[in-house]
Amino acid sequence: MRVLRAIGVVVVMLGSAAEADDWPQWLGPRRDGVWREGGIVEVFPKDGPVIRWRRALGAGYSGPVVAEGRVYVTDRVLRGGTSNSDDPFSRGKVPGVERVVCLDESDGRVIWQDEYACEYTISYPAGPRASPLVAGGRLYTVGAEGHVRCYEAVSGKVIWQTRLGADSSLTPAWGYSGSPLIEGNKLICLGNKKSVAIALDKETGQVLWRSLSARDAGYAPPTVIEAGGRRQLIIWHPQALVSLDPETGRTYWSEPFEVRTDVSVATPRQEGDLLYITCFYNGSLMMKLDRAAPRAARLWRRAGRNEYNTEGLHGLMCTPFIKDGHIYGVCAYGQLRCIKLDGGDRVWETLAATTKDGRPQRWANVFIVANGDRFFLANELGDLIIARLSPAGYQEISRAHLIEPTNRDAGRPVVWSHPAFANKSVYMRNDKEIICVSLAAP
Secondary structure, eight states, X not given: OHHHHHHHHHHHHHHHHHOOOOBOSTTTTTTSSBOOOOSBOSSOOTTOOOEEEEEXXXXXXXXXXXXXXXEEEEEEEEOTTOOOOSSTTOOXXXXXXXXXXXXXXXXXXXXXXXXXXXXXXXXXXXXXXXXXXXXXXXXXXXXXXXXXXXXXXXXXXXXXXXXXXXXXGGSOTTOOOOOOEEETTEEXXXXXXXXXXXXXXXXXXXXXXXXXXXXXXXXXXXXXXXXXXXXXXXXXXXXEEEEEOTTTOOEEEEEEOOOGGGOOOSOOEEETTEEEEEETXXXXXXXXXXXXXXXXXXXXXXXXXXXXSOOSOOOSSXXXXXXXXXXXXXXXXXXXEEEETTTOOEEEEESTTTOSSSSOOTXXXXXXXXXXXXXXXXXXXXXXXXXXXXXXXXXXXXXXXXXXXXXXXXXXXXXXSOOEEETTEEEEEOSSEXXXXXXXXX
16 A cells, blocks of 8 residues: 555556646747746746747847747748848838748757748848647747748647738738737738628638738737637727727727837737726826626726836837736836836836837736746847836846847847747747757756
8 A cells, every 4th residue: 555655646646747838829828928837946046047948030020929838939031132121110022931830848959940031021020920829739920021820739740721911001010010819710900901700700700800900910910818708809900999809800999099000919918897908108007897798897097208218117029918907018218117007106116127228118018927926037139137017116036148139120130029938938030040058947
């Protein structure tokens, strides 16, 4: 009996050790920016964490995803001696291919890859933007020019493919960027000005519904929340924050919110019966969700005089994080800020996490991911920071430089790709490689 009990203990321990969180889509398993694995390092080793593997990769802004022992990432490779314009705002026609790459999580070995011709007509043309999505044994990808493809996740066989816009004339200035989501039998994508939201049958790619038209679709990922007794699909385009019935695409409610230069980017965040968005030029908007029906009303809005003199939070690409009555996010010039959930008053700010010299830097960014009572912050310099964020201030615990910033579209070297956290590791990419770094506790 003692032997049997010992075997049972070992089996349980091995089972627990084998269990590891995946990161199968934008912002993780629950699309909330929370990494729920335990046994994670408290402080980085003196010489930095161990790099498990690295693999050469093409350019792109899309973050990797991790599922069932595989890593999926998209990139772009130029062909025929072509090159991108020195002006990242230029919109020419540059030939090349987009690629979908599947790697072995254990060693970075290429398991399969697929590529397709894709002429770029967009600004900031490094590569794809949207994170892939793995669900039900399938991989879904959205390219910068609107190519949507569904693969068998294990083999790489193409099951179906389509395009969100009939041609490149509908492509948003900075490309199709909203990471797709699965809702029931639907793959929901951020579209273009003629069809801002598009629902595809996840099995066949057939269009089930199209919804909304606007000056532009923007770049914020579609988000599903539960409020008012209904599941609501939240679409934030440059003219309004909109709630749709995800089954039909019918509008539940809409709140006008004009966004300069169409940069509706950051993912909307729900906290109870509150829904929050933030943007670079126009500041923050907080909505109060009705508890009895799919309705909402404006609770508050904060905006400074301009991008230099800001109130509250003027975020660009950082998905804000809400905790204990406060919002944490990155403002227009790299200020990591804490503001009050009630009213948006600023509590504190720091540049320590975002910029090299502690000076304001336009569009400087850090991605915020919670793990237990602390946060992992991946900044554009290629650093990973362990920190505590609270109303009392920013407390940096440990920092390691993991990957080189190689993208220069911002006028300086940056890493603007959201990392993935899974298997007690972090997966980060730049325009030349993808690396896997162990974050397991000793």
